[in-house]
Amino acid sequence: MSVPKHIAIIMDGNGRWAKKRGLPRNAGHTAGAKNVEKICLAAKKLGIKYLTLYAFSTENWMRPEAEVKALMKLLSGYLDKCVQTAHENKMHLRVIGDISRLDPKFQEQILEAERISSVYDDLHLTIAINYGSRDEILRAMRKVGTAIRDKELTPEEITEETFQQYLDTKDLPDPDLLIRTSGEQRLSNYLLWQLAYSEFYFTDVAWPEFDEEELKKALNVFENRDRRYGGIKEE
Ligand code: IPE
Ligand code: IPE
Numbered sequence: 001m002s003v004p005k006h007i008a009i010i011m012d013g014n015g016r017w018a019k020k021r022g023l024p025r026n027a028g029h030t031a032g033a034k035n036v037e038k039i040c041l042a043a044k045k046l047g048i049k050y051l052t053l054y055a056f057s058t059e060n061w062m063r064p065e066a067e068v069k070a071l072m073k074l075l076s077g078y079l080d081k082c083v084q085t086a087h088e089n090k091m092h093l094r095v096i097g098d099i100s101r102l103d104p105k106f107q108e109q110i111l112e113a114e115r116i117s118s119v120y121d122d123l124h125l126t127i128a129i130n131y132g133s134r135d136e137i138l139r140a141m142r143k144v145g146t147a148i149r150d151k152e153l154t155p156e157e158i159t160e161e162t163f164q165q166y167l168d169t170k171d172l173p174d175p176d177l178l179i180r181t182s183g184e185q186r187l188s189n190y191l192l193w194q195l196a197y198s199e200f201y202f203t204d205v206a207w208p209e210f211d212e213e214e215l216k217k218a219l220n221v222f223e224n225r226d227r228r229y230g231g232i233k234e235e
């Protein structure tokens with residue numbers, strides 16, 4: 001079985017999952033956060049090397065303040081726990097997105113978790129927090145502009161490879177497979193550059209219920225896709 005090296009997931013549907021059960025939206029987020037641990041372990045077991053999870057978008061600040069607060073608290077709590085599991089599972093943790101808008105304590109916590117886990121290589125778990133692909137590309141453009149101004153780079157040197165080095169994902173390969181749970185079929189500003197040649201898999205299953213079996217279904221579909229990269233199939 002050809003297992004994708006890198007899977008990116010848009011973890012959607014926590015709110016609808018909760019509503020269906022007569023629970024508040026935040027109960028859905030709690031259930032969703034718990035599921036992250038399970039999926040990390042399942043991914044590692046299945047031989048996936050890179051997992052990149054969309055946890056909070058640049059657009060998610062538009063949600064009610066109480067929900068944003070609850071999400072930040074959950075993420076910070078999750079990260080705390082994650083440092084322990086990082087040791088147990090030899091997991092290299094990264095955060096992508098503009099963390100400068102987050103609470104300073106949370107920022108420190110992120111940097112520390114990244115530092116501590118950087119020695120591990122079994123599973124590379126990346127969490128997107130205050131991440132928006134357009135924002136990431138613009139931040140990269142500003143860095144490129146600064147490098148040109150400071151004569152560290154010439155415009156001719158801007159190739160796909162050099163530009164990639166200015167993105168938050170500079171240390172990650174492009175995802176082979178994108179999964180979005182809970183029915184919506186859009187990218188919602190996720191990894192626009194990086195997903196240029198990825199396979200897409202959409203499922204109606206809500207994130208809190210997306211388990212190892214569901215992940216295996218996605219892998220089966222992926223295995224049967226005909227990836228061509230613009231070429232033609234060799235006979
Ligand atoms: C995904 O679930 C979690 C975040 C976007 C933070 P949602 O909260 O978007 O759940 P739905 O889409 O409203 O069901
Ligand atoms: C995308 O989900 C962002 C995350 C999963 C973190 P949303 O629920 O915010 O996306 P839209 O608003 O339905 O596009």
Ligand code: MG
Pocket residue numbers: 012013014
């Ligand atoms: Mg949603």
